[in-house]
Amino acid sequence: MFELLQGLPLFFTPIATIATTLGIVAGLVIGVLPGLGPLMGIVLLLPVAFHLPPIAGVGMLIAIYIGGSAGGSVSAILLRIPGTPIAAATLFDGFPMAQKGRAQDAVGLSMTASTLGGLIGGFFLLFFSPLLAKFALRFAPPEFFGMAILGVLTIAIVSEGSSLKGLLAGGLGLLLATMGTDQFTNAYRFTFGNFNLSSGPHVVSVVVGLFALSEVFFQIESARFLDRPKVQQLRVSFRALRLIVRHKFNLIRSALIGTFFGAIPGTGGDVSAFISYATAKKLAGPGEVYGEGAEGGVVASEAANNGCCGGALIPTLALGIPGDGSTAVLMGALILLGFFPGPELFRNHPEIVGGIFVAYMMGNLIMFLLGIVLAPMFGRALKVPKAWLIPAVLMLSTLGTYALQNSVFDLWVMLVFGALGYVMRRAHYPLAPIIIGMILGDVLESNFRRSLLLSHNGPMIFIERPISAVIIAIDVILLITIIVSTLRASGKRASEDMFSR
Amino acid sequence: MQRFRDSAFDWVAWVIFASVPATIFWQCATTLVDEGVASGGPMENAAFYPEIVASIMTGLLVWLAISLLLGRLRHKTPFTVAEGTGRALVATALFIAYLAVLPYAGFHLATPVLCFLLFRLLSLSMIPAVAGGIGLSLATAFVFQALLHVVLPVGVFGITVFK
Numbered sequence: 120m121f122e123l124l125q126g127l128p129l130f131f132t133p134i135a136t137i138a139t140t141l142g143i144v145a146g147l148v149i150g151v152l153p154g155l156g157p158l159m160g161i162v163l164l165l166p167v168a169f170h171l172p173p174i175a176g177v178g179m180l181i182a183i184y185i186g187g188s189a190g191g192s193v194s195a196i197l198l199r200i201p202g203t204p205i206a207a208a209t210l211f212d213g214f215p216m217a218q219k220g221r222a223q224d225a226v227g228l229s230m231t232a233s234t235l236g237g238l239i240g241g242f243f244l245l246f247f248s249p250l251l252a253k254f255a256l257r258f259a260p261p262e263f264f265g266m267a268i269l270g271v272l273t274i275a276i277v278s279e280g281s282s283l284k285g286l287l288a289g290g291l292g293l294l295l296a297t298m299g300t301d302q303f304t305n306a307y308r309f310t311f312g313n314f315n316l317s318s319g320p321h322v323v324s325v326v327v328g329l330f331a332l333s334e335v336f337f338q339i340e341s342a343r344f345l346d347r348p349k350v351q352q353l354r355v356s357f358r359a360l361r362l363i364v365r366h367k368f369n370l371i372r373s374a375l376i377g378t379f380f381g382a383i384p385g386t387g388g389d390v391s392a393f394i395s396y397a398t399a400k401k402l403a404g405p406g407e408v409y410g411e412g413a414e415g416g417v418v419a420s421e422a423a424n425n426g427c428c429g430g431a432l433i434p435t436l437a438l439g440i441p442g443d444g445s446t447a448v449l450m451g452a453l454i455l456l457g458f459f460p461g462p463e464l465f466r467n468h469p470e471i472v473g474g475i476f477v478a479y480m481m482g483n484l485i486m487f488l489l490g491i492v493l494a495p496m497f498g499r500a501l502k503v504p505k506a507w508l509i510p511a512v513l514m515l516s517t518l519g520t521y522a523l524q525n526s527v528f529d530l531w532v533m534l535v536f537g538a539l540g541y542v543m544r545r546a547h548y549p550l551a552p553i554i555i556g557m558i559l560g561d562v563l564e565s566n567f568r569r570s571l572l573l574s575h576n577g578p579m580i581f582i583e584r585p586i587s588a589v590i591i592a593i594d595v596i597l598l599i600t601i602i603v604s605t606l607r608a609s610g611k612r613a614s615e616d617m618f619s620r
Numbered sequence: 621m622q623r624f625r626d627s628a629f630d631w632v633a634w635v636i637f638a639s640v641p642a643t644i645f646w647q648c649a650t651t652l653v654d655e656g657v658a659s660g661g662p663m664e665n666a667a668f669y670p671e672i673v674a675s676i677m678t679g680l681l682v683w684l685a686i687s688l689l690l691g692r693l694r695h696k697t698p699f700t701v702a703e704g705t706g707r708a709l710v711a712t713a714l715f716i717a718y719l720a721v722l723p724y725a726g727f728h729l730a731t732p733v734l735c736f737l738l739f740r741l742l743s744l745s746m747i748p749a750v751a752g753g754i755g756l757s758l759a760t761a762f763v764f765q766a767l768l769h770v771v772l773p774v775g776v777f778g779i780t781v782f783k
Contacts, residue, residue: 170768281694283684287637290677294640294670301666306657308666309647339711342704344742506742507752510735513715514760522770530719539636546633547695564669571662609692 126473129174130481138175139478142182143486144493149183150190151497152508155334156203157187158445158551162330163512165323165452166519173456173471178478180452184445185428185482189233189490192421193497196225197350205424208392212409212416219412222351226497227359228414229421230490232370235363236422237483239374240381240429244436245476247382251437252465260569261581263439263461265590267563270440272597273384275552281608282601284548292556293563295320302561303568315528322451322557324520324532329550331516332537335509337544344506353494366418369399377423381430384442391430395423425483432479436460436472439562444551451558627688629697634688638681641674707741714738726775731757 129135142164149160160183168176191206196213209229216225258266271293275285298309299319310316363370373395380391399419400409407413431442432449439461441447450460458464458471465472520533540550574580582588624631648667652658658667687693718734736753744752758781764770766782774780 167763167768170770283680283687287677287680287684290673290680291637291640293673294644294677297644297670297673301657303663304657304666306652306655306666308652308670309644336708336712339708339742340702340704342702342707344704345744506739506744509742510738510752510756513738514731514735514756518760518764518770518772521772522764522768525771527719527723527773530722534715534719542629542633542636545629546697547630548633567669568662608694609687609690612692612694613690 124473125470126174126475126477129470129474130178130477132172132175134172135175135178135474135478136481138171138179139182139482140485140489142179143186143482143489146183146186146188147190147193147486147490147493147497148500150187150202150206151193151500152503153194153198153200153202155187155512156191156205157184158448159330159334160184160187161445161448161452162326163515163519165326165448166522168452169455169523173458174474174478176456177449177453177475178482180449181432181475181478182482182485184449185233185237185425185479186486186489187445188425188428189230189237189421189486190497192229192233192417193226194501196222196229196417197498197501198348205389205392205427206420207389208396208420208424209417211396211420212411212413215410215412216414216417217351221412223353223356223494224359224362224414225417226353226494227356227491228362228366228417230487230494231359231363232366232373232418232421233425234483234487234490235370236374236377237425237428237486238480239371239422240378240426241476241480241483242429243378243382244429244432244479248433248437249465249472251433252462255438255462256466257586258462259584259587260566260573261584261587262590263562264566264570265581265587265594266438266440267559267566268594269590269597270384270559271552271556271563272594272601275549275601281547281605283605284546285552286601288543288548288550289552289556292553292558293560294556295325295553296557296560297564302565315526320532320536321520321523321529322455322554323523324529325536325557326448326451326554327516327520328533328536328538329540329543329553331512332533333540333544333550335513335516336537336541338505338509344509345504347502347504350498350501353498355492355494357491359491362414363418366415369402369415369418370422373399373419373422374426377426378430380423381427381442382433383430384434384440389424391423391427392420395419429479432475436464436475437462439559441555441558444554447551447555447558451554454558623689623691626691626696626698627693628699630688630693634681634684637677641677641681644670644674711738711741714741722773722775724775726777726779727761727772728757728779728781729775729777731760 146160149155161180168180191201191203192209195201195206195210196217199210199214201207201210213225271289275282275289299317301308376395377391396419399415403415407415409416431446434440434442435446435450441450453460458468520529570580581591648658648671652667659665714737718730722730732753735756736749739749739752762782765772
């Protein structure tokens with residue numbers, strides 16, 4: 120709570136409030152557009168954030184995160200196409216509501232549930248992250264090493280596609296982080312004599328290439344450039360505030376489920392949205408038929424996926440372990456702005472932590488207002504043909520990446536990673552582990568080498584200290600889980616192959 | 621052979637991924653040895669950690685290769701040509717040409733041309749494509765140059781619009 124008070128003056132400046140408001144608008148619009156989503160929004164506007172004061176920049180990115188998480192519901196409701204995977208559960212009842220002429224109510228309920236779910240997640244963020252950070256102050260290099268391994272493993276284990284590919288992507292990220300000047304010896308590593316690589320590839324060039332550029336290629340490949348879907352026109356209405364009262368228990372329960380799963384690195388909003396939807400369906404009253412336009416279905420999935428945002432920020436801020444791709448990029452932004460998430464951030468810069476808390480809570484409140492007021496704009500945004508959007512995304516990616524260091528070299532890096540991102544997506548590799556590996560790579564290596572320096576017993580230091588031993592044990596259990604599940608899946612496919620022959 | 625064709629993108633990705641640990645081992649054995657930072661204690665040995673990660677990746681790649689050879693992966697990833705693949709390749713070629721000429725032509729000459737060509741490639745007619753090309757490049761330049769004070773490439777002609 121003390122952090123919150125210190126953050127108030129940092130947030131309530133014209134530039135920070137305007138940036139957060141614009142972030143919400145951008146997040147909502149990007150979330151509404153199918154194929155994009157909160158991560159893409161953060162990626163596209165990340166370079167802009169570096170030109171703003173820290174809280175304004177981070178506030179804008181957090182606003183895109185929460186706005187994008189909520190915006191995906193609109194296309195799920197109006198088009199039966201979730202704007203983002205985390206809104207997939209919303210279409211089960213949102214679209215039938217729209218078909219019954221209740222699109223207005225469905226969008227209103229989704230925005231209200233997202234806001235309230237986000238705020239409940241925010242309260243947990245407020246109270247639990249300082250406690251977790253306080254506990255983590257006991258951490259020394261061996262514990263940080265174990266936590267960084269945990270971050271890479273958890274994102275790999277729950278990645279789309281196979282865990283094996285997730286681990287490989289994480290490994291690539293870790294190796295990319297070693298490029299450039301070694302912080303201990305000052306030697307150039309893997310730079311091939313190219314001075315532009317003396318600090319390694321810029322993480323933003325890599326992120327923009329992997330996510331935005333590969334998406335541009337996919338969107339062009341799928342053609343239908345001038346299509347304009349037919350969508351119901353929405354009006355400004357606050358009726359949802361009255362409707363949501365009927366679903367208060369569902370809302371609170373779903374937000375708590377979302378926050379819980381969000382706080383487990385790697386789990387993400389889609390898992391929590393489906394679990395809370397299933398729970399709400401199971402506990403529904405006899406009058407509510409889920410799948411046929413039940414208001415409770417929209418409330419459950421939306422409260423959960425925005426509650427998840429607050430939950431995901433808990434390990435990100437307190438431990439420096441990002442919960443998913445979006446929080447990994449947010450964490451990268453904080454690092455590039457000079458603030459390394461983790462217990463030291465809470466101790467040395469409580470005002471920054473407070474500013475982030477305030478930005479998160481205020482972002483949710485602003486989202487409620489704008490989500491309702493701008494509802495008519497969403498319908499129009501869905502009608503913009505891809506022919507206009509694709510060059511705009513490409514130019515924003517290009518200029519944003521160039522603006523980081525005024526470097527055309529960064530654009531070539533972006534292009535190379537765009538090609539890699541395309542191949543990886545076609546081969547069903549997850550992209551987020553690369554970013555998490557890149558961001559955690561420095562933490563992992565520096566704490567690994569420091570631990571060995573401190574140790575009188577070589578690598579035994581990692582199991583001699585009680586907290587470190589517990590973390591390493593969790594790492595080993597996770598690794599065994601990955602190996603066993605991959606072997607089982609492989610064996611199952613082999614027996615299916617034999618059976619089909 | 622059919623198995624290779626079914627996993628074409630998987631094999632391309634495998635080759636790309638395999639080249640990374642190979643490069644790490646090669647650099648650690650050559651450049652880092654020459655620099656004298658490939659041996660010693662944890663503080664002096666800059667090759668130790670990358671070699672560990674590269675070794676783990678190598679193990680994972682061997683596992684993946686075996687899975688691929690035995691056809692044990694969940695998804696098939698053949699080379700397929702979609703409706704817009706040709707245009708996507710042309711767009712990529714245009715973007716590469718843009719990056720090559722950007723330092724010489726400058727932002728305000730190269731970008732409207734790129735945007736116009738992209739709009740045309742994406743089926744817009746001539747007038748919207750011209751207007752879109754000029755409008756998009758001016759709008760992005762305004763945001764980055766005028767609002768965020770980014771110095772955009774001026775090229776050999778020294779062209780700048782928003783100071």
